[in-house]
Amino acid sequence: MSSPGYRPKATSTTGIAGKITVLSPACSSTMAERMPLTPRNFTSLAGKTVFLVDIGWGGPKAGYDVFEVMQGWFARNIPSAKTILVPKKGGFGDDDPELWKRIQSEGDACILGISC
Amino acid sequence: MSRFAKTLEQMGIPTAPCTALNVSEYVRGWNMLYNSGMPLRYTTFPLPIAGVSREVHETYVNGNDPVTGKPVMLQIVDALTKPLTNEEQAQDTMEKAQEPRLLPPDTEENLQEFFKEKDWTDYLPVVMPTEDRVNAMLKGTSHKAYEVVKTLAWPGGGRRLTVEKVAVSAVMAGAKAEYFPVILAMATMAPFGNSTTSMANMIIVNGPVRKEIGMNSGTGAMGPHNRANATIGRTFTLLSKSAGNLHAGKTTFGSLGSNLQYNNCCFAENEEAMPEGWEPLSVQFGYKRDDSVVTVATGWTYVSCAGELVTTYPPQLLIRDYMKSLSGMGSTALLCADPLVAGLLHKQGFTTKESVAEWLAKNVKIPVQQFWGNGIITTGYTSLARQGIEPFATWHNLPPDTFIEPFNEPKNINTVVVGGQTNTIWFITDFRAGKGVPVDYWR
Numbered sequence: 209m210s211s212p213g214y215r216p217k218a219t220s221t222t223g224i225a226g227k228i229t230v231l232s233p234a235c236s237s238t239m240a241e242r243m244p245l246t247p248r249n250f251t252s253l254a255g256k257t258v259f260l261v262d263i264g265w266g267g268p269k270a271g272y273d274v275f276e277v278m279q280g281w282f283a284r285n286i287p288s289a290k291t292i293l294v295p296k297k298g299g300f301g302d303d304d305p306e307l308w309k310r311i312q313s314e315g316d317a318c319i320l321g322i323s324c
Numbered sequence: 325m326s327r328f329a330k331t332l333e334q335m336g337i338p339t340a341p342c343t344a345l346n347v348s349e350y351v352r353g354w355n356m357l358y359n360s361g362m363p364l365r366y367t368t369f370p371l372p373i374a375g376v377s378r379e380v381h382e383t384y385v386n387g388n389d390p391v392t393g394k395p396v397m398l399q400i401v402d403a404l405t406k407p408l409t410n411e412e413q414a415q416d417t418m419e420k421a422q423e424p425r426l427l428p429p430d431t432e433e434n435l436q437e438f439f440k441e442k443d444w445t446d447y448l449p450v451v452m453p454t455e456d457r458v459n460a461m462l463k464g465t466s467h468k469a470y471e472v473v474k475t476l477a478w479p480g481g482g483r484r485l486t487v488e489k490v491a492v493s494a495v496m497a498g499a500k501a502e503y504f505p506v507i508l509a510m511a512t513m514a515p516f517g518n519s520t521t522s523m524a525n526m527i528i529v530n531g532p533v534r535k536e537i538g539m540n541s542g543t544g545a546m547g548p549h550n551r552a553n554a555t556i557g558r559t560f561t562l563l564s565k566s567a568g569n570l571h572a573g574k575t576t577f578g579s580l581g582s583n584l585q586y587n588n589c590c591f592a593e594n595e596e597a598m599p600e601g602w603e604p605l606s607v608q609f610g611y612k613r614d615d616s617v618v619t620v621a622t623g624w625t626y627v628s629c630a631g632e633l634v635t636t637y638p639p640q641l642l643i644r645d646y647m648k649s650l651s652g653m654g655s656t657a658l659l660c661a662d663p664l665v666a667g668l669l670h671k672q673g674f675t676t677k678e679s680v681a682e683w684l685a686k687n688v689k690i691p692v693q694q695f696w697g698n699g700i701i702t703t704g705y706t707s708l709a710r711q712g713i714e715p716f717a718t719w720h721n722l723p724p725d726t727f728i729e730p731f732n733e734p735k736n737i738n739t740v741v742v743g744g745q746t747n748t749i750w751f752i753t754d755f756r757a758g759k760g761v762p763v764d765y766w767r
Binding site: 235265 | 332566
């Protein structure tokens with residue numbers, strides 16, 4: 209196949225000398241329906257409750273520790289913001305509907321992570 | 325994670341998802357376009373995140389987003405409070421041009437380069453999939469070209485993998501039409517493993533089809549010495565990259581990658597050379613001996629024993645020792661044993677493959693700190709331990725030097741007999757075997 213001057217037999221040609229027609233190996237992708245973000249109804253996090261949710265990637269000392277540092281940042285910079293740090297249940301890809309309902313009930317905003 | 329953020333946004337909770345640099349481009353691009361459809365306001369963190377100190381995490385939080393260059397915390401606050409742009413409020417169906425069935429005519433040389441530019445190959449020359457060649461491949465099955473073998477959901481986009489698309493990759497890989505039923509069965513398990521952890525696959529064929537198509541289960545079966553082994557395995561990678569749209573750094577993230585992905589360690593089990601009482605892998609999964617079956621396994625680790633066995637140390641002891649280097653994820657191990665090794669194990673009293681698994685499950689012991697010292701374990705099992713799920717809850721609370729038996733599920737320890745009896749060699753791997761896919765359906 210790799211010898212100099214090798215040309216495969218054009219088993220499906222367009223009639224143009226030396227050219228072949230081949231099938232594409234790629235598949236067409238279906239695009240997602242575009243969805244809006246929820247409106248931001250407050251311009252500051254002062255007085256708001258912010259959930260920090262560790263999805264668990266990297267174990268208990270990865271994202272969770274980063275979020276603990278974030279809690280310190282909020283305490284120094286937006287002290288009236290209440291932060292609640294929660295590990296999500298299950299593996300990092302598992303859904304946690306109970307937690308989402310709790311955040312909807314008790315929270316104003318959420319910081320979620322950290323995916324790797 | 326984008327689906328969790330999307331869920332919260334749809335519940336009316338402004339959400340600031342955080343990602344690491346390795347998947348930042350994916351979540352902002354491909355994932356938004358083909359999965360979530362929502363322009364989530366991501367903040368990116370440097371790597372590594374696991375395995376570094378609090379001081380490093382402080383530099384991340386107090387530093388800048390490596391993608392946008394903006395201060396991380398101010399960007400997160402903005403993500404939660406800044407009014408939406410028109411783009412962020414859009415709700416419609418995005419349209420994309422369909423992939424053409426035929427590519428514009430060109431020379432073989434130009435098309436070889438074009439396929440490389442599209443990252444549709446493994447960067448070795450491919451056989452050009454002309455209509456005649458693809459039609460010849462399609463003669464290897466009774467199924468219609470337009471039939472959908474599988475919808476490829478990962479990494480989004482719902483791509484319909486048809487029999488014809490599989491045939492295109494099979495031609496590219498250099499396969500023969502008689503291999504096509506095996507390839508179609510294998511394609512139902514596509515795409516290849518995709519993780520930052522650089523996982524890979526192993527493809528094992530059982531049953532009569534092995535001999536029918538001339539697969540190698542003997543000398544050099546796991547090496548580059550047989551057309552069927554080589555090209556069936558190569559097809560798995562080519563269709564994963566082309567039809568599966570898996571491209572390094574964009575939709576696949578294996579940090580080191582895996583050399584096994586050149587042909588996915590494709591081989592046939594040496595069923596004829598197994599000791600009395602040992603069953604082929606497919607029979608262990610519930611198939612009959614005259615069923616042809618392809619099994620696609622997924623894992624990371626592939627360790628050779630290196631040298632021949634010696635009389636002073638029975639094979640099960642050295643296998644036990646080497647298994648201690650595996651993570652124990654899913655209690656999974658897969659032993660690839662030359663028939664000579666299988667015979668020696670049989671003489672040691674292991675009259676079935678299951679008896680080997682049961683012995684190893686009881687005798688492979690590692691300190692619990694080694695178990696939890698692997699990120700694949702901490703990521704996978706810490707949350708289960710916190711929920712009280714055993715044995716992880718108990719293991720999570722043991723003193724670090726306590727020995728545990730991480731391979732506590734013998735059914736997840738499989739043995740495959742392969743090789744040409746030129747030496748008493750074995751490989752221990754952590755490849756997790758699926759249940760096997762019947763080949764005969766695809767004839």
